[in-house]
Amino acid sequence: MAEVIGVRFKEAGKVYYFDPDNNKLNINDMVIVETSRGVECGQVAFANREADDEEIVHPLKKLIRIATAEDLQHLEENKRKEKEAFTICENKIAQHKLEMKLIDVEYTFDNSKVLFYFTADGRIDFRALVKDLAAVFRTRIELRQIGVRDESKMLGGLGICGRPFCCHTFLGEFQPVSIKMAKEQGLSLSPSKISGTCGRLMCCLKYEQEAYTDMLKKTPKIGAIVETPNGKGLVVESNLLTGTLKVKLDNTPEAAPPHAFKVKEVKIIKNGYIKVDKKELEELKGLEE
Numbered sequence: 001m002a003e004v005i006g007v008r009f010k011e012a013g014k015v016y017y018f019d020p021d022n023n024k025l026n027i028n029d030m031v032i033v034e035t036s037r038g039v040e041c042g043q044v045a046f047a048n049r050e051a052d053d054e055e056i057v058h059p060l061k062k063l064i065r066i067a068t069a070e071d072l073q074h075l076e077e078n079k080r081k082e083k084e085a086f087t088i089c090e091n092k093i094a095q096h097k098l099e100m101k102l103i104d105v106e107y108t109f110d111n112s113k114v115l116f117y118f119t120a121d122g123r124i125d126f127r128a129l130v131k132d133l134a135a136v137f138r139t140r141i142e143l144r145q146i147g148v149r150d151e152s153k154m155l156g157g158l159g160i161c162g163r164p165f166c167c168h169t170f171l172g173e174f175q176p177v178s179i180k181m182a183k184e185q186g187l188s189l190s191p192s193k194i195s196g197t198c199g200r201l202m203c204c205l206k207y208e209q210e211a212y213t214d215m216l217k218k219t220p221k222i223g224a225i226v227e228t229p230n231g232k233g234l235v236v237e238s239n240l241l242t243g244t245l246k247v248k249l250d251n252t253p254e255a256a257p258p259h260a261f262k263v264k265e266v267k268i269i270k271n272g273y274i275k276v277d278k279k280e281l282e283e284l285k286g287l288e289e
Contacts, residue, residue: 001050001051001052001053002019002050002051002053002056002060003019003020003048003049003050003051004017004018004019004020004048004049004050004051004056004060005017005018005019005020005025005031005044005046005047005048005049005063006044006045006046007031007033007042007043007044007045008042008043008045008172009035009040009041009042009043011168011169012153012167012168012169012170012171012172013172014172014173015045015046015172016035016042017051017055017056017057017060018031018033018060018061018062018063019060019061019062019063020048020062020063021062021063023063023066024047024048025044025047025048025063025066026044026047027044027045027046027047028043028044029043029044029066029067030042030043030044030066030067030071030072030075031043031044031063031064031065031066031067032063032064032065032066032067032071032109033061033063033064034061034062034064035061037108037113038108038109038110038112038113039064039108039109039110039112040108040109040110041067041071041072041074041075041109071109074109075109078107078109078111081107082105082106082107083105085105085107085114085116085137086102086104086105088133088136089102089105089116089133090102092129092132092133092136093129095132096126096128096129096132098120098124098126098129099120099121099124100118100119100120100124100126100145101118101119101120102116102117102118103117103118103119103146103150103151103154103155104116104117104154104155105117111139112139112140113139113140113141113142114133114137114139114140114141114142115142115143115144116133116141116142116143116144117144117146117150117154118143118144118145118146119145119146119147119148119151120145124145126143129143130143148198148199148200149167149174149198149200151198152165152167152168152196152197152198153165153167153168153171153174154168155168156168156169157197158197159196159197159202160196160197160202161204165196165197166203166204167203171203174203175203175206176206177200177201177202177203177205177206177288178201178288179201179276179284179285179287179288180274180276181201181205181206181209181212182194182201182205183274183276184209184212184213184216184274185205185208185209185212185240186238186239186240187205189276189284191284191287194287195287199286199287200287200288201287201288212240215240215241216240216274218263219238219240219243219245219263220235220238220245220263220266220268220271220272221235221238221271221272221273221274222235222236222237222238222272222274223235223272223273224268224269224270224271224272225268225269225270226245226247226266226267226268226269227266227267227269228247228249228259228261228265228266229261229265230249230251230259231249231250231251232249232250232251232269233247233248233249233250233258233259234247234248234250235247235272236248236258237258243262243263243264244260244261244262244263245260245261245262245263245266246258246259246260246261247259247260247261247266
């Protein structure tokens, strides 16, 4: 066990552990710490607490200091410089005729490096651009190609639900989302229904998956053979949220409509399974990337 504080460097960014070095911190305090990128200014996401050794990446770096008024002023100055650097880089990209879209610019707190984040359809030879930028800013330059999910996280926006993007407001890290989750939740596999503004599967599919997984354990799936109060039959429709089934009974005529039953009224003889066929996967595989 070790005493740690949690620090994030971007809004809704990943939280990293640091040794508070005998300081008592509060949530939202600004602190100066050393990271793999150099000295950075971050915000305390959670105050002093004990953490298991397996949760910690050793060696645990110590807090340098609680941010001073001068540190905060320097941070604001960096933000102003980032806006200027963004405009300069956009002009340089146009001059070099590169097929890339600049998304964000970030100065490290100690100004030892300037990071430029961009998107592009493929690999970009930006060596000449880096030399050009280094001549302008006279410091280390790093260009990072990011994906469409990261672009949405950085820029923000409104989702189809009408609320700000989850990734931009509170998701520290992206969670894996799959077509199978959408299928298990009974959603239409139309890309417009299950993908976010980024063009990938909506992160919110992950939120309720645990509840759906639990309900699926108790609910016969479509194609299941069940015993009902009216005899044996085949499940042709299943509603997880209401706990109701529609069963085509063996002892009724072929054209007869299925009967409705509550899940607790039936007994599974042979369960069905949820299947995503190869054609569906092929059409939708790009949404999982």
